[in-house]
Amino acid sequence: MQTRGSRKTSKDRENAALARSLPAVGRLLGSRAFRRLAAEHGPALVADLLRDEIGALRRGALAGTLSGREVREAAREGALAARVGEAARRLLAPSPRAVINATGVVAHTNLGRSVLSAAAAARVAEAATGYLDLEYDLARGARGSRHAHLEPLLERLFPGQASLAVHNNAGAILLALRALARGREAVVSRGELVEIGGSFRVPDILAVSGARLREVGTTNRTRVSDYEAAIGPRTGLILKVHQSNFRIVGFAGEASVPELGAVARKAGVPLVVDWGSGDLVDLAPLGIADEIPVRRLLDQGADLVTFSGDKLLGGPQAGVVVGRADLVERLRRDPMARVCRLDRLLICALRETLASYVRGRHFEEVPTLRMLALGADEIGRRAERLRRRIARAAPPGVAARLRIEDGVSRTGGGSSPLGERPTRLLVVESAAGDAGTMERALRLGDPPVLARIREGRLLLDLRTVLKGQDETLAERLAAALASDQTPKRKLMTSPSRTT
Numbered sequence: 001m002q003t004r005g006s007r008k009t010s011k012d013r014e015n016a017a018l019a020r021s022l023p024a025v026g027r028l029l030g031s032r033a034f035r036r037l038a039a040e041h042g043p044a045l046v047a048d049l050l051r052d053e054i055g056a057l058r059r060g061a062l063a064g065t066l067s068g069r070e071v072r073e074a075a076r077e078g079a080l081a082a083r084v085g086e087a088a089r090r091l092l093a094p095s096p097r098a099v100i101n102a103t104g105v106v107a108h109t110n111l112g113r114s115v116l117s118a119a120a121a122a123r124v125a126e127a128a129t130g131y132l133d134l135e136y137d138l139a140r141g142a143r144g145s146r147h148a149h150l151e152p153l154l155e156r157l158f159p160g161q162a163s164l165a166v167h168n169n170a171g172a173i174l175l176a177l178r179a180l181a182r183g184r185e186a187v188v189s190r191g192e193l194v195e196i197g198g199s200f201r202v203p204d205i206l207a208v209s210g211a212r213l214r215e216v217g218t219t220n221r222t223r224v225s226d227y228e229a230a231i232g233p234r235t236g237l238i239l240k241v242h243q244s245n246f247r248i249v250g251f252a253g254e255a256s257v258p259e260l261g262a263v264a265r266k267a268g269v270p271l272v273v274d275w276g277s278g279d280l281v282d283l284a285p286l287g288i289a290d291e292i293p294v295r296r297l298l299d300q301g302a303d304l305v306t307f308s309g310d311k312l313l314g315g316p317q318a319g320v321v322v323g324r325a326d327l328v329e330r331l332r333r334d335p336m337a338r339v340c341r342l343d344r345l346l347i348c349a350l351r352e353t354l355a356s357y358v359r360g361r362h363f364e365e366v367p368t369l370r371m372l373a374l375g376a377d378e379i380g381r382r383a384e385r386l387r388r389r390i391a392r393a394a395p396p397g398v399a400a401r402l403r404i405e406d407g408v409s410r411t412g413g414g415s416s417p418l419g420e421r422p423t424r425l426l427v428v429e430s431a432a433g434d435a436g437t438m439e440r441a442l443r444l445g446d447p448p449v450l451a452r453i454r455e456g457r458l459l460l461d462l463r464t465v466l467k468g469q470d471e472t473l474a475e476r477l478a479a480a481l482a483s484d485q486t487p488k489r490k491l492m493t494s495p496s497r498t499t
C-alpha cells in the first residue's frame with residue numbers, strides 16, 4: 001500500500017508540473033498569431049477559445065490522460081493558434097448552409113421546403129435593410145395594418161373570401177381552434193389525428209388551443225353519420241385534417257368536404273379544413289391528382305381553410321387562413337393572432353409569390369411549381385449532359401458506372417404521399433461496392449450535395465438541382481467517383497436514405 005501510494009503521489013507531482021508548464025494565456029494572446037486571430041474573430045472570443053484549449057490540456061495533464069509529449073506538442077503556439085482559429089471559424093461560419101438538393105423531393109422539409117422566386121428574394125433583401133410602410137397608411141398618415149399588403153392579392157385568388165396570414169400553418173390551426181372552439185368541442189375523425197413531421201400532432205395542438213377533442217369514427221373509417229351523432233350544443237367546430245404524409249388503403253373511408261360542409265351547415269357550426277400542402281392551382285395536369293386546390297374546398301363548403309406558405313404554394317414559411325369573413329374576423333381579434341403574426345420579410349416574400357399567381361405566371365416564376373412541372377424527358381436530357389461531362393473528365397472506367405434510369409420525384413413537404421412525378425435519375429454504381437461512402441463524401445463536401453441511396457446505388461434527381469448548379473454538381477460527383485476507385489475490403493453497410 002505504502003509504495004503504491006507514494007508512486008501515485010510522485011506521478012501526481014509529475015502531472016502537476018506538466019500542467020504548470022503550460023504557457024500563460026496572457027502571453028500567448030500577445031503573440032503575432034493570436035493578434036491576427038483576434039483581429040479576424042474578435043479578441044474576447046479568441047481569448048475564451050484559447051482558455052478552453054489550455055483548460056482541456058491542463059485537465060488532461062492532471063488526470064494523466066495526456067502524456068508529456070502530447071501536452072507539449074498540443075501546447076505549441078502554432079498548434080494552439082490553428083485549433084483556436086478552426087474553432088472560431090466553425091462557430092462563426094454561416095449556418096444553415098447552402099446545399100445542393102439532388103434528392104428530387106421538391107418541398108423538402110429538412111432542407112427548408114420551398115426556394116423563393118427571384119422577385120420574392122429581391123424583395124426580402126430590400127425589406128431587410130430598410131424601413132417599410134408595414135403598419136403605416138401613407139395616404140392617411142396614420143397607423144395601418146400589416147395584413148393590408150396581402151389581402152388584395154388573396155382576394156383576387158379567393159374571390160368573396162376573407163383572409164389572414166400568420167407565421168405558419170400550425171399557428172393558423174391553433175388560432176382557428178382557439179378563436180372558434182375554446183371551451184367547446186372540436187369534432188375530428190380518428191383517422192385524422194395525425195402527426196406531421198415529428199413535431200406537429202393534431203391532438204397536441206387541440207389541447208393547447210383550449211378546445212376539447214371529440215373523436216369520431218375509427219382509424220380506417222369515419223362516416224358522415226359519425227359526425228352527425230357527435231354534434232350537439234357543446235360543438236365548436238368540425239375539423240378536417242389533410243392526411244398529408246400517409247394513406248390508409250384497403251377497407252377505408254372518410255367523409256368528404258362536400259358531405260361535411262352539408263353537416264356543418266345543418267348544425268350551424270363551422271367546418272375548418274387544415275389543408276397542409278396548400279396548392280392554389282390544380283396540379284392534376286401534372287399527375288398529382290389527389291391534391292385539391294384550396295379554392296375548390298371553399299366552393300365545396302369549407303368555412304375556413306388553413307395551409308402552409310412554403311409547401312406547394314412555393315413561398316416563405318407562413319400559415320394562411322381563407323374563408324368566411326365573420327370567422328376570419330374572430331381569428332383576427334384573438335390575442336393569439338398577435339402571438340403568431342407574420343414577420344415583415346415573410347410578408348414581402350409571400351406577397352411577391354402570390355403576385356406570380358395573380359399574374360398567372362406561377363409555373364414560370366415560382367421555383368416549387370417550376371420544378372414540379374418539369375417533364376421527365378427534360379430532366380433526362382440534363383442528366384445525360386451531366387453524365388457525359390463527368391465521363392469525359394474522369395479516369396477510364398467511370399463512364400460505365402454512370403447511367404440514366406426512370407424513377408420518381410416527390411412533392412414532399414407533408415403533401416400527398418401519392419404526390420409523385422416521373423423523373424429520370426442519374427444512377428451511380430460504386431466500384432468499391434459501397435455507395436454509402438460516396439453519399440457521405442457528397443454530403444460532407446463543400447457545398448454539401450444530398451442524394452438518395454437505393455439498393456446500394458447512388459441516385460441523383462436533377463429536378464431539384466437549381467439552374468446554375470450543374471457545374472458544381474459535376475465537380476463534386478467527379479471527386480466522389482475518384483475517391484471510390486479501389487474496391488474496399490471491408491464493406492460498410494449504410495441504411496438506405498429515402499427522405
Ligand SMILES: *Cc1c(COP(=O)(O)O)cnc(C)c1O
Binds near residue numbers: 170241275277
Ligand atoms: C405541414 C402541415 C401542417 C404544419 O404546417 P406548418 O406550416 O409546417 O406549420 C399542418 N397540417 C398539415 C395537414 C400539414 O400538411
